[in-house]
Amino acid sequence: MQAKAHFAQYLIEQAWAKTLIDGQSHKPWSWADTYPVAKLSIEQAKRPNHFDGPASNDSLYVLAGASGRNLAFGPALVLSSAPAGAQGNTVIAGHRDTHFAMLNGISVGRRLALQTATGKEIVYQVVATEVVHESQTELMAPSEDNRLTLITCYPFDALQGGAELRFVVQAFPIEPEPAAVQSAETMATQAMVQKVA
Numbered sequence: 001m002q003a004k005a006h007f008a009q010y011l012i013e014q015a016w017a018k019t020l021i022d023g024q025s026h027k028p029w030s031w032a033d034t035y036p037v038a039k040l041s042i043e044q045a046k047r048p049n050h051f052d053g054p055a056s057n058d059s060l061y062v063l064a065g066a067s068g069r070n071l072a073f074g075p076a077l078v079l080s081s082a083p084a085g086a087q088g089n090t091v092i093a094g095h096r097d098t099h100f101a102m103l104n105g106i107s108v109g110r111r112l113a114l115q116t117a118t119g120k121e122i123v124y125q126v127v128a129t130e131v132v133h134e135s136q137t138e139l140m141a142p143s144e145d146n147r148l149t150l151i152t153c154y155p156f157d158a159l160q161g162g163a164e165l166r167f168v169v170q171a172f173p174i175e176p177e178p179a180a181v182q183s184a185e186t187m188a189t190q191a192m193v194q195k196v197a
Contacts, residue, residue: 005098008073012036012061019117025064034070037077038062038084040092042102043111058102066093075099078140081149085116089143093151096167100152103169112171114148124148124171134164147172 008028015026016036025035042058062084066076075094082088094100110126124147131154132139139149147170154167 039115
């Protein structure tokens, strides 16, 4: 299953590239009953109010509909949640032993980026991680604020499926610094460097 899951991401990436060009939904293969709706990346390094890009192999294409079939090919948007980039709780599920294995060890403060079908990138910061019972679905409930919720089975190293626990990551969007603030900081840094030199 892992080989299929990773190979599928290449086909999904091609469909996503077409979506970014024309704004239409594109199936990754002819018999697919889903299509990519977002691109999810986990940051490589921490810099305040910046997203330094994904860590190696940590960008994933998110499919529409979190069915068992779709989850075999990649993480998937829970259709009852907010669409990627929309106001509300955007919930993405993935398998712990393939695509969402990268959530093992994720910590508060880590940044995630979600690219929407319009090409807009929203940067989120992880505010909480927790392990809950599968019956605790309130973390998937609609919300009035803008948030990203990632869910996978737990524990990560379980040898068999059917786990009753879920690992949940909650993240909220962060506002990028205005260009004027960045420019002022850059000028101040340059002035300090000149003083030292």
